[in-house]
Amino acid sequence: MSRLPPFILKNARAAATATVATPATVGEGCGNNSRNSSSEPPATKTSDPAAVATIASVAVAVAEEEFSWSERAEAQRWRDAFEEKAAIREHDGGLPRAEAEAAALRDVATRWRSENPLPASDRAACCHCGKPAPCTPVLADNGHAWLHEHCWAPMNEKRQREALDAVTRMLHASKNNA
Numbered sequence: 001m002s003r004l005p006p007f008i009l010k011n012a013r014a015a016a017t018a019t020v021a022t023p024a025t026v027g028e029g030c031g032n033n034s035r036n037s038s039s040e041p042p043a044t045k046t047s048d049p050a051a052v053a054t055i056a057s058v059a060v061a062v063a064e065e066e067f068s069w070s071e072r073a074e075a076q077r078w079r080d081a082f083e084e085k086a087a088i089r090e091h092d093g094g095l096p097r098a099e100a101e102a103a104a105l106r107d108v109a110t111r112w113r114s115e116n117p118l119p120a121s122d123r124a125a126c127c128h129c130g131k132p133a134p135c136t137p138v139l140a141d142n143g144h145a146w147l148h149e150h151c152w153a154p155m156n157e158k159r160q161r162e163a164l165d166a167v168t169r170m171l172h173a174s175k176n177n178a
Contacts, residue, residue, distance in 0.1 A: 079174035109163035
């Protein structure tokens, strides 16, 4: 797989999905042609089924490449943030590399949590345990998530584990794709 930039992939996809015009369709829709009186552009036809198959296979390959490229780009974005945080803590903070990486992982997990907030919930039930009458609102995506006071700590621990797992998966993915 190539690592083409998105603008090249976009142009390749446009070229791959284009149809091939035959000599019979080139003149249609131009000038005062009585066969086509509408203002719509003429439809193109393909005379070679092998050409259609080739174009289709290229279009599929380009689409697959772009999808996997975006996943790799996202994983690389988190890898870059992690490496930057670890380097700052190691070089500027004087921490050993292992401690700098552990702190950087916590920093990146905190960033993941801010980019992936809790969804808003109904005030009728706690977003952690699901029981009625929650009393504590927490800022969430497009509103608030409601919790019982005793559910705050377990919910926070659960979210931190989710963040660490998500970031760790992306860091491993970016290392494997390098």
